[in-house]
Amino acid sequence: MANTGTGKTAAFLLPLIEKIAKTKGQNKREKVLIMAPTRELALQIESDFKKLAFGFGMFSVACVGGLPINKQIREINLGVSFIIGTPGRLRDLMDKKILDLSTCYSVVLDEADRMLDMGFRDDMIYIIGKTPKERQTLCFSATLSPDIKKLTTQYLKDPIFISVISGETLNNIDQDIIRVRSKEEKLVKLNEVLLKDGSDKVLIFREMKHSVDSLTKELAQAGFKVSGIHGDKRSRERIRILDSFKHDKINILIATDVAARGLDIPDVTHVINYDVPQTYDTYVHRIGRTGRSGKKGTALTFIPA
Numbered sequence: 001m002a003n004t005g006t007g008k009t010a011a012f013l014l015p016l017i018e019k020i021a022k023t024k025g026q027n028k029r030e031k032v033l034i035m036a037p038t039r040e041l042a043l044q045i046e047s048d049f050k051k052l053a054f055g056f057g058m059f060s061v062a063c064v065g066g067l068p069i070n071k072q073i074r075e076i077n078l079g080v081s082f083i084i085g086t087p088g089r090l091r092d093l094m095d096k097k098i099l100d101l102s103t104c105y106s107v108v109l110d111e112a113d114r115m116l117d118m119g120f121r122d123d124m125i126y127i128i129g130k131t132p133k134e135r136q137t138l139c140f141s142a143t144l145s146p147d148i149k150k151l152t153t154q155y156l157k158d159p160i161f162i163s164v165i166s167g168e169t170l171n172n173i174d175q176d177i178i179r180v181r182s183k184e185e186k187l188v189k190l191n192e193v194l195l196k197d198g199s200d201k202v203l204i205f206r207e208m209k210h211s212v213d214s215l216t217k218e219l220a221q222a223g224f225k226v227s228g229i230h231g232d233k234r235s236r237e238r239i240r241i242l243d244s245f246k247h248d249k250i251n252i253l254i255a256t257d258v259a260a261r262g263l264d265i266p267d268v269t270h271v272i273n274y275d276v277p278q279t280y281d282t283y284v285h286r287i288g289r290t291g292r293s294g295k296k297g298t299a300l301t302f303i304p305a
Contacts, residue, residue, distance in 0.1 A: 001144050001163040005264070005292030008140045009048050012108050017053045019106065020081045024057070033104040033131060034084045035124065037114045038258055039064040039235055040242060045110065046084045058082065063089045063099070066235025073098050087115075087123035094130060104131045112139035113148045113281070128155070142288060143281040172291035174298045179305040186302055187218065190274065193300065194224060194252065200269045201245075204254045205286050207275040212254050215274065219252060226252040257282060265289060273301040 002008050016032050023030045036042040046062040053060075061075040063085030069092065076083075076098055083090070083099070093099035107128060109115045115124055128137070137156055142165075144152075153159060178193075180186040193199060206212045209230040216228035227241045227250050238258075245253040246265055253265075254274075268290040277283040283301075290297025 001141055001161070001165055003142060003165060003288070005288060006164070008110070008142075009045055009264075010052065012110075012138055012140060013045075013049055013052050016082075016106055016108070017049075017056060017058065020058060021056050029079075029103055030106075031080070031101070031104045032082045032106045032108070033090075033101055033127075034082065034108040034110060035087060035090065035115060035127070036084070036110045037086065037120060039066055039086055040238065040258065040263055041110065042084050042086050043239065044263060046082075049082055049084065053082075060084055063093055064235065065089045065092075066238075069093070087120045087127060090127055091123050094127065101127070101130045102132065105135045107131055107135055107137045109137070109139045110141075112141045112152065113144050114141075115139075125155070143284055145281065172294065172296055173287055174296070175287065175301075176299070177301050177303050180302055181305045186274075189302070190219075190272070191222060193270070193272065194219070198269060198298075200251060201248070201265075201267055202252045202270040202272060203245075203265070203268050203289050204252065204272045204274050205277070206254060206256060207278070209256060211275070212256055216254050219254075224252050225250040226254065228254040229258060230256040231258055257286070263289065264292070266292075267295070268292070268297065270298045270300065273299070276301060276303055 020030060020032060034045055036045060042064050043062050046060050049060050058081045059075070059079065060082035061072055061080045061084070063072050063083060065086060065088050069089070072093065076093065083104070090099065094101070109124070139152055149161070178189055180189055194202060204215070206215060209232050212228040212230045216226055219226040227244060229238045229241050241253070242265070244250045271287050271290045273283070273286060277286060287299035290299060
């Protein structure tokens with residue numbers, strides 16, 4: 001358990017890359033399975049893997065829905081050391097008898113609380129059931145509720161719980177609220193925030209997919225460089241929009257919580273909860289998109305007056 005933006009991805013990738021490098025050339029063709037709750041996070045982990053494993057002669061596959069399954073099948077058949085994916089697509093590939101997890105002696109659940117909590121549980125238990133009984137299972141998260149912690153003890157043998165949570169991430173983030181009396185006033189106040197000096201890269205969260213689309217349209221009409229992502233958008237389009245935001249082609253991204261978990265978007269100056277988040281954990285994950293790696297950030301939440 002560690003704050004957002006502190007390097008959890010490297011914390012599991014580096015030792016696992018070293019482990020696989022040491023077993024290479026032996027008869028045992030050991031593999032690593034990494035599961036994540038969203039396509040974007042799985043693709044980001046694979047991108048980090050490629051940078052960290054460069055020169056080791058190791059290959060990976062990103063098994064995610066919304067992208068061509070045939071390409072993923074070809075990559076698996078060519079031979080990979082790291083299988084990184086979302087539960088739905090992983091199970092698809094297993095059902096097609098393409099994916100064999102019998103040599104995955106290391107299993108990672110990234111954003112473990114969400115993996116256990118968000119309807120992934122059955123797929124996840126099925127997938128882990130196809131890995132060797134004698135394995136190492138690693139769960140990483142920024143938040144872990146007592147219920148979820150209790151649940152992990154059911155699936156792990158003699159687990160060791162490590163927490164390096166500190167107040168540092170939140171100390172880097174100035175948090176405030178903006179009270180509004182009407183929908184019209186809310187939009188006016190949002191415009192004021194976006195036009196202020198220092199609002200260079202802004203991530204705005206909304207609860208519903210249609211409200212992402214409507215706010216994107218309103219801000220685009222007002223002349224802002226803005227785009228929106230949510231679960232109904234095609235994978236390729238979501239990847240393209242995230243890439244535009246990361247590389248400053250747009251400076252405002254409006255999203256549902258599909259963008260809240262684990263994504264490392266550099267230099268986000270402001271996170272705005274245009275809709276109040278449903279839970280405290282959701283709030284923590286959302287505002288953790290700013291103030292990363294020791295930088296300062298601002299988190300604003302709009303609430304009814």
